[in-house]
Amino acid sequence: xxxxxxxxxxxxxxxxxxxxxxxxxxxxxxxxxxxxxxxxxxxxxxxxxxxxxxxxxxxxxxxxxxxxxxxxxxxxxxxxxxxxxxxxxxxxxxxxxxxxxxxxxxxxxxxxxxxxxxxxxxxxxxxxxxxxxxxxxxxxxxxxxxxxxxxxxxxxxxxxxxxxxxxxxxxxxxxxxxxxxxxxxxxxxxxxxxxxxxxxxxxxxxxxxxxxxxxxxxxxxxxxxxxxxxxxxxxxxxxxxxxxxxxxxxxxxxxxxxxxxxxxxxxxxxxxxxxxxxxxxx
Amino acid sequence: xxxxxxxxxxxxxxxxxxxxxxxxxxxxxxxxxxxxxxxxxxxxxxxxxxxxxxxxxxxxxxxxxxxxxxxxxxxxxxxxxxxxxxxxxxxxxxxxxxxxxxxxxxxxxxxxxxxxxxxxxxxxxxxxxxxxxxxxxxxxxxxxxxxxxxxxxxxxxxxxxxxxxxxxxxxxxxxxxxxxxxxxxxxxxxxxxxxxxxxxxxxxxxxxx
Amino acid sequence: xxxxxxxxxxxxxxxxxxxxxxxxxxxxxxxxxxxxxxxxxxxxxxxxxxxxxxxxxxxxxxxxxxxxxxxxxxxxxxxxxxxxxxxxxxxxxxxxxxxxxxxxxxxxxxxxxxxxxxxxxxxx
Numbered sequence: 001x002x003x004x005x006x007x008x009x010x011x012x013x014x015x016x017x018x019x020x021x022x023x024x025x026x027x028x029x030x031x032x033x034x035x036x037x038x039x040x041x042x043x044x045x046x047x048x049x050x051x052x053x054x055x056x057x058x059x060x061x062x063x064x065x066x067x068x069x070x071x072x073x074x075x076x077x078x079x080x081x082x083x084x085x086x087x088x089x090x091x092x093x094x095x096x097x098x099x100x101x102x103x104x105x106x107x108x109x110x111x112x113x114x115x116x117x118x119x120x121x122x123x124x125x126x127x128x129x130x131x132x133x134x135x136x137x138x139x140x141x142x143x144x145x146x147x148x149x150x151x152x153x154x155x156x157x158x159x160x161x162x163x164x165x166x167x168x169x170x171x172x173x174x175x176x177x178x179x180x181x182x183x184x185x186x187x188x189x190x191x192x193x194x195x196x197x198x199x200x201x202x203x204x205x206x207x208x209x210x211x212x213x214x215x216x217x218x219x220x221x222x223x224x225x226x227x228x229x230x231x232x233x234x235x236x237x238x239x240x241x242x243x244x245x246x247x248x249x250x251x252x253x254x255x256x257x258x259x260x261x262x263x264x265x266x267x268x269x270x271x272x273x274x275x276x277x278x279x280x281x282x
Numbered sequence: 283x284x285x286x287x288x289x290x291x292x293x294x295x296x297x298x299x300x301x302x303x304x305x306x307x308x309x310x311x312x313x314x315x316x317x318x319x320x321x322x323x324x325x326x327x328x329x330x331x332x333x334x335x336x337x338x339x340x341x342x343x344x345x346x347x348x349x350x351x352x353x354x355x356x357x358x359x360x361x362x363x364x365x366x367x368x369x370x371x372x373x374x375x376x377x378x379x380x381x382x383x384x385x386x387x388x389x390x391x392x393x394x395x396x397x398x399x400x401x402x403x404x405x406x407x408x409x410x411x412x413x414x415x416x417x418x419x420x421x422x423x424x425x426x427x428x429x430x431x432x433x434x435x436x437x438x439x440x441x442x443x444x445x446x447x448x449x450x451x452x453x454x455x456x457x458x459x460x461x462x463x464x465x466x467x468x469x470x471x472x473x474x475x476x477x478x479x480x481x482x483x484x485x486x487x488x489x490x491x
Numbered sequence: 492x493x494x495x496x497x498x499x500x501x502x503x504x505x506x507x508x509x510x511x512x513x514x515x516x517x518x519x520x521x522x523x524x525x526x527x528x529x530x531x532x533x534x535x536x537x538x539x540x541x542x543x544x545x546x547x548x549x550x551x552x553x554x555x556x557x558x559x560x561x562x563x564x565x566x567x568x569x570x571x572x573x574x575x576x577x578x579x580x581x582x583x584x585x586x587x588x589x590x591x592x593x594x595x596x597x598x599x600x601x602x603x604x605x606x607x608x609x610x611x612x613x614x615x
Contacts, residue, residue: 011489028540047354051486072355072357079350079351081347082351083347083348088293100285102356173535174531174532193538193540195540195541211542212503212540
């Protein structure tokens with residue numbers, strides 16, 4: 001569905017280098033990374049809001065620039081901010097947007113309006129952030145899009161809203177012909193729902209794998225400072241030392257278990273742990 | 283393409299702004315009655331109208347950045363640029379119709395004489411509109427909204443001064459214009475299309491968004 | 492049908508799913524031919540990823556507990572009576588192995604274990 005190969009883009013102070021990953025039909029991919037790591041830039045390159053320096057971006061198997069209109073017709077896109085015409089009403093905004101899509105489904109849109117408790121006659125500048133997000137989502141879902149791309153859709157929303165949006169994503173993915181690509185720095189949202197995770201840091205891809213495999217191959221190690229020998233330090237992926245002990249990330253929990261056994265606590269990592277330690281290391 | 287033009291139209295006229303704009307044409311005309319006749323009034327108000335209504339959508343882009351949203355729709359940057367260039371004519375049509383109506387209305391009170399309005403004036407105004415907008419649009423696509431705003435105000439003021447010189451010069455100008463209309467027409471077409479190509483290139487390569 | 496996932500358990504989620512379904516089949520709570528929830532529907536109900544449920548089902552299919560038919564879904568497979576008994580015994584064997592290991596660590600001998608089993612079988 002979405003295939004990026006060796007994407008490069010250089011700015012004055014920042015660079016996206018050799019970014020490659022792939023998302024197949026029917027899955028949800030979470031795109032994580034610290035602020036400023038290149039998440040939004042990558043998404044803007046996919047949507048051709050920015051011009052790439054080199055590399056290939058294919059959506060639905062087609063080049064994203066040569067077939068821009070065709071591709072965007074099948075993409076539902078949600079920004080972190082609304083970027084709507086604030087002085088218009090929802091209905092007016094919708095009337096501007098709908099004719100652009102060949103498969104606009106008015107009935108479906110009305111259904112989402114109802115499900116999200118949104119009033120068509122409301123002015124957009126009177127909507128809360130959460131409601132704007134839901135409106136954006138309603139638009140993205142009302143033209144039979146096969147790929148939903150979301151750039152930080154849940155930041156700034158309260159946890160209840162965030163759960164609601166996740167529920168919506170779950171219902172979308174019931175159709176195995178659709179895919180969702182979702183960038184966020186709120187990793188707890190992804191921990192449950194994502195099938196794949198792509199982690200970008202400082203413009204480079206750290207990994208792009210099945211979420212289950214990631215959570216299984218890494219582990220958090222907690223122990224006393226006496227156990228933290230220099231060789232051990234080297235083999236860890238990042239650690240944090242305090243007065244009362246250390247906490248570290250490893251990608252080889254068996255080795256740690258054999259080495260230190262009962263002296264340390266080995267725990268399942270969260271995506272946040274993984275992101276934190278790996279980003280720290282660079 | 284049509285959708286983009288429609289979008290600009292809806293955005294501009296969906297709220298009170300357009301209403302006030304069209305209403306403003308009357309006082310504008312009235313203001314110049316003593317100095318100008320129908321022809322100059324027509325020129326002045328239509329030019330102002332075209333200039334402002336072509337630029338209004340960009341002003342909205344500055345405020346809420348909806349151009350980012352529009353670019354996520356099935357359109358290319360080329361489509362967006364071309365639609366702006368086509369909207370010159372749409373806005374000219376609307377401005378001309380309303381201005382003519384207002385002048386006719388004012389004629390009833392003998393404030394202006396609609397019968398004096400010549401067709402050549404309309405053509406001239408159209409040409410100047412094309413000229414004006416062809417210069418101002420690339421600036422919109424190249425610079426940040428704040429910067430292009432500044433540049434366009436400067437362009438407008440320069441043109442303003444040119445017209446407030448007096449209506450005799452204008453009438454002479456229009457006559458000269460008619461004589462060389464084929465040559466000038468070609469130059470205008472060239473300018474229009476090169477400006478369009480320039481805008482497309484500038485917009486595609488713009489580093490910010 | 493009841494499947495409950497523990498987030499704090501060290502067992503991977505797909506394993507929790509497959510072992511719970513496994514035991515339901517072995518205990519007879521699920522019968523041959525019963526249909527299982529779709530991979531995506533289950534992912535949604537448990538709020539886990541589709542790949543997780545897919546993996547659980549794949550394991551169950553590998554071990555012969557279920558079979559999946561393209562377009563129709565997954566069903567409890569015909570269980571060979573002998574194999575079923577074998578699977579049941581394996582579950583007990585695994586648990587007993589843990590008991591034996593732990594006993595060795597703690598220094599408890601076979602006779603004490605036998606006594607304990609006798610009492611437990613009478614009480615429970």
